Amino acid sequence: MKKGKIHIKFVLFLGICLSALNSYSQDLKTYIDEAIANSPEIQKVQFQYGIAAEKVNEANWLPNTEVSAGYFVSEPETRVGAQRARFSLKQMIPWFGTITARENYMNSMAAAQYEELVIAKRKLVLSVSQSYYNLMANKAKQEVLEKNVQLLETYERLALTSLEVGKASAVSVLRLQIRQNELEQSKEVLQQQFLAEQAVFNNLLNRESDMTVVVVSEPKMPLGTEMISEENLKVHPELTKYDKLYESVSKSELLNKKESSPMIGFGLDYIPVSERTDMNPIDNGKDILMPMVTLSIPIFNNKYKSQTKQNQLKQQEITSQKEERLNALQTMLSKAIYDRNSARISYDTQSKNLKQAKDAEEILIKNYETGTIDFNDVLDIQELQLKFQINQIESVKTYYVQSTIINYLTN
Template sequence: MLPWFGTITARENYANALAEAEYVEITIAKRKLALSVAQSYYQLYAIQTRQDVIDRNIELLQTYEKLALTSVEVGNASAVDVLRLQIRQNELLQQKELLQEEFLAEQSIFNNLLNRESVKQVQVVDSLIIPKIDPLLDEAALTLNPELVKYDKLYESIEQSEFLNQRESLPMLGFGVNYMPVQERPDMDFSDNGKDILMPMVSVSIPLFDNRYNSRSRQNELRQQEIESQKQQRLNVLESALAKAKSLRNQARISFDTQNKNLAQAKDAEKILLKNYETGTIDFNDVLDIQELQLKFQTQQIQAIKLYYVQSAYLNYLIN
């Protein structure tokens, strides 16, 4: 029995449509992996940069400690001020050690994402800056995101499934040969006595009951409606994610600019304190407060840079 003309081609098209839908899933997985790698890298950058900032603050506190010791010798400060500065250094050293452990854990995550040894050392850039102008975003490209293209491929596979269903509901053609061996009859005399019979056969199979095919057509129709609804829902989610990522990136820029201003003012306050040291009126409590503020502003600035680049990576995932 042979299927009706075009049925085999319909099966091939249906199989190809399913394969294309599966390939889009692979594309999505690759893009998500690339996004995870980028996010992990920027996390490593933030941790390493915070360690560098802590090192600079420790050096600054050591300078203050020397000033405090000199002030103690001339009677302008107490030993308590020196101890406070040393305690603060110990706290920063603790933070640095904790960050080192956090860096090693994130480094393992980064290496595992790249499918290599978890202890492999990762080199991170020394510094990142937020550009003055954000790259232009083609938001219309969101509709080309593989997460949405996947639904188009699934819809196409249902179309091919329905076409195949229509082909299979058509008659089938049968071709064959019926062979029958014949034994010679000794009591009869005719020309074809004992000649085997070879009879070509042609048949047509016509489906009388098409309820099965009608039911399958209805299922395909409902499935297409479901896919359209799922695609619209996913589009809404991605549009919301796009808006949020843009907002977070803008917030990162605002935070970065604010911390720049705060750091400049904290540096001015530090200079004033150091000038007061020349007159012997330095207050080391103020020194610690200014140092703590500087560390806070520097940490927030690093977090702003990390947030900016993490959200930029996510925007690339959505529209590039």
């Protein structure tokens, strides 16, 4: 897949991840853009890809040019004079197509590394989104607890009024106050958990861990559920990475075959000759210029045969790794779909229970108006309402978290 198409696919994946939040997706998108721009992990993988891409230029090389010079200590005499020295120049050239095969191999390695960059960005989007949803659920729980504390304060005032006229006991008032203290404690614990998760979120964005993060405090369950195309899982970057690696091994084998071919060398020898003084033959003192052709033949080629066998084993290993990863991703997808469906079922159940609990609360209030109220029942109903509200928030969070996993795997 070309880099441009991969980039478009990543943008679509990001858009689908954000679409789940509808009106408040813009804030999360801003955070995700900041995370991608600042992430040391992304920068590291980008540098690795840059190095892999630069190796394509490195592949276009020839063996070193050999230059040698020698001086005859004892000058050999020839018919036209004595040889004084020897100067040699030689250049070996790989077999036809070797350099192209080397460039193709480096290109395939760069393509595999680019898949790692796409995967790293997807995983960062996944991590940022899930951390955001954790913060969102935490903030919503804090607000629910605050509303319940205020509700208990109202009940406390009713209990005190009833106590004055002898329609309630001091124990009921104390129980209401104890319950308020418990809710205040739970809220403070949530605040500490929010700060801890906020530090995690800020670290993902590579900024100061105590920076304030603004999140949605009233998450809502989406009305519908988008269609899931499990076929897209088969072209997930975590799997196409293995296709790229398999292809790189094929390119490596083509290069291996080229490198097992002979190498051709061209050279030139130059020998300066001194003139003879005792006689004057034809070409007296004429220097010697000798062009040469060299052929380097890999007769002992066990190295290349072994490399071929290694490449075959590597391809089998990559195929097994891909199958193993496909099974793991399919398992992850099935679990995410199940958990998301369970979250919606749980949300619907909690909504029904919450409505019934509120109906019970209204009945208790009407009883108070007629002069009778059991504050033990009030506490029980309030505790049930809080439980249902917290479970609702948890169901919404689970739905969004599992949606990010499904989008990561299928888009």
